[in-house]
Amino acid sequence: MPELPEVETIRKQLAAKITGLTITGATIYLEKVIAAPAPVRFGETIRGRAILGVNRRGKFLLFDLSGGYRLVVHLRMSGQLVYETADGPLPRHTHLVFHLDRGRLRLTDLRQFGRVWLVPAAGAEVKELRKLGPEPLSSAFTEEYFLARLQKSRRRIKALLLDQEVVAGIGNIYADEALYAAGVHPARRASDLSVREGKALYRAIRDVLREGIAHRGTSIRDYVDAVGEEGSHQHFLKVHNRAGRPCPECGTRIEKVKLGGRGTYFCPRCQPL
Known part of the structure; x- marks a missing residue:
């Protein structure tokens, strides 16, 4: 699933490329990707709306549109949102295309979990957005709050790190990397961490997210950025997706376990239980 660094990479690229363009129409190939309103109304309502800005909240992309509307996109497991200037053949599993007065924006999603909402910018809102915790790179995410x-x-x-109501945007990859950077075993109870460990983890969260953004995200399976290119952070991962390989610090073999149904990677020596 694209996490905060991947979604932020897409946001920055789209903000530079499509802000000021107008949506001339939308072609819906798979109706279930439209969470709200009904697909026919979605197509009618979005037509002719100018894109005023592109923002992000957690793993959600937010497009501010003219006329007081907001387009909300969540890519879920395998969604790709790619801007193209030419109308060539669409890739397989393309479920939604926004036609712009210059180019097109397509949603391609192998697993079909991605969802799109078109809602009034004021008033009605996507309920998942209301539940999100603070942004980990914002001033609202303080050390005191986290401890x-x-x-x-x-x-x-x-x-706890994966709970979007605690902190927004962290997923499996960056949780593993932050825990490794802080020397904290992923199976430990949150309340058992010392103040020193909590502070180290707080710093590690912010550091690994910034590094992920700097490398334009992590491409392990499906993720590509807004121009269809892979990120490079997979080449800098310390533990995630590295089971059986040596820890970059101590040489111990990285282990993989299931925690809460999620594959979890850690170094048993650098992150003792």
């Missing part, structure tokens, strides 16, 4: 959430929870720390 307080740790102290109140007996959940395993990996599960």
